[in-house]
Amino acid sequence: MGRKFFVGGNWKCNGTTEQVKKIVSTLNGGEVPSQDVVEVVISPPFVFLPLVKEALRPDFHVAAQNCWVKKGGAFTGEVSAEMLVNLSIPWVIIGHSERRLMLKESNEFVGDKVAYALSQGLKVIACIGETLEQREAGSTVEVVAAQTKAIAGSRPCVSVVSFVTCLDVRFVGYFMYRTLTVTGLKDCICFFYKSKVSNWADVVLAYEPVWAIGTGKVATPAQAQEVHSELRKWLQANVSPEVAASTRIIYGGSVTAANCKELAAQPDVDGFLVGGASLKPEFIDIIKSAE
Numbered sequence: 001m002g003r004k005f006f007v008g009g010n011w012k013c014n015g016t017t018e019q020v021k022k023i024v025s026t027l028n029g030g031e032v033p034s035q036d037v038v039e040v041v042i043s044p045p046f047v048f049l050p051l052v053k054e055a056l057r058p059d060f061h062v063a064a065q066n067c068w069v070k071k072g073g074a075f076t077g078e079v080s081a082e083m084l085v086n087l088s089i090p091w092v093i094i095g096h097s098e099r100r101l102m103l104k105e106s107n108e109f110v111g112d113k114v115a116y117a118l119s120q121g122l123k124v125i126a127c128i129g130e131t132l133e134q135r136e137a138g139s140t141v142e143v144v145a146a147q148t149k150a151i152a153g154s155r156p157c158v159s160v161v162s163f164v165t166c167l168d169v170r171f172v173g174y175f176m177y178r179t180l181t182v183t184g185l186k187d188c189i190c191f192f193y194k195s196k197v198s199n200w201a202d203v204v205l206a207y208e209p210v211w212a213i214g215t216g217k218v219a220t221p222a223q224a225q226e227v228h229s230e231l232r233k234w235l236q237a238n239v240s241p242e243v244a245a246s247t248r249i250i251y252g253g254s255v256t257a258a259n260c261k262e263l264a265a266q267p268d269v270d271g272f273l274v275g276g277a278s279l280k281p282e283f284i285d286i287i288k289s290a291e
């Protein structure tokens with residue numbers, strides 16, 4: 001199944017009105033492959049979203065860098081998913097490591113945010129990735145699997161014991177009754193999902209090793225491919241073969257015009273989430289690596 005290349009530009013907390021206009025003008029003048037080949041999504045800070053959306057070429061789209069975990073209200077300083085929808089912002093980045101680490105956003109909180117944003121009709125770039133310590137301890141796959149699990153929801157549970165566990169009141173709201181087959185007194189097969197992702201077509205998974213973000217230390221193509229391939233296997237085993245085959249898994253962490261081609265050539269690297277280089281003209285060359 002073909003996965004359209006995806007390039008996101010995360011401007012983080014950068015820019016003045018003048019700088020934003022200049023970057024948009026550079027993007028608008030760039031020659032890039034058509035929308036059939038690459039999907040480009042630019043993520044400025046909240047305050048510049050309307051300006052960028054208005055001025056940006058129509059074949060590029062915009063994303064917010066975060067949104068609140070539930071319906072808006074008395075949450076000073078937050079921006080709700082409903083507000084983004086109201087402004088016709090189609091995408092949102094959720095779970096960026098800078099928020100996970102500095103603002104202590106847990107896997108569960110990130111999973112809840114993804115679920116709520118999707119429920120409001122937003123498309124989500126969901127970020128995951130291990131720290132250097134975790135990589136050196138050999139737990140990269142375990143860490144990204146746990147982060148992905150919190151986003152995806154739990155796997156189907158089989159057996160009476162799992163059935164009872166599934167009814168844990170903390171989670172009961174998420175479970176959807178699927179099938180119940182009683183084959184005897186002892187055997188009972190139940191499929192319950194803690195269903196957080198309703199439509200995987202609206203999710204792009206961004207693997208961003210923390211040690212590579214903003215450090216200039218890019219993962220090697222082999223390192224990126226290894227983790228992306230493990231993530232696809234995880235989706236196959238825990239969600240479905242169809243979702244595993246169709247979900248875009250993009251790489252982020254010190255991607256530049258100089259290193260993007262080799263990374264893009266990896267079979268399971270379906271694009272990039274770019275930080276620092278997305279503020280520079282070389283972002284156009286990164287988009288071109290889709291070809």
Ligand code: PEP
Pocket residue numbers: 010012208212213214215216252253254255273274275276277
């Ligand atoms: C990011 O912020 O998502 C990122 C990947 O940053 P950088 O490209 O600067 O490492």
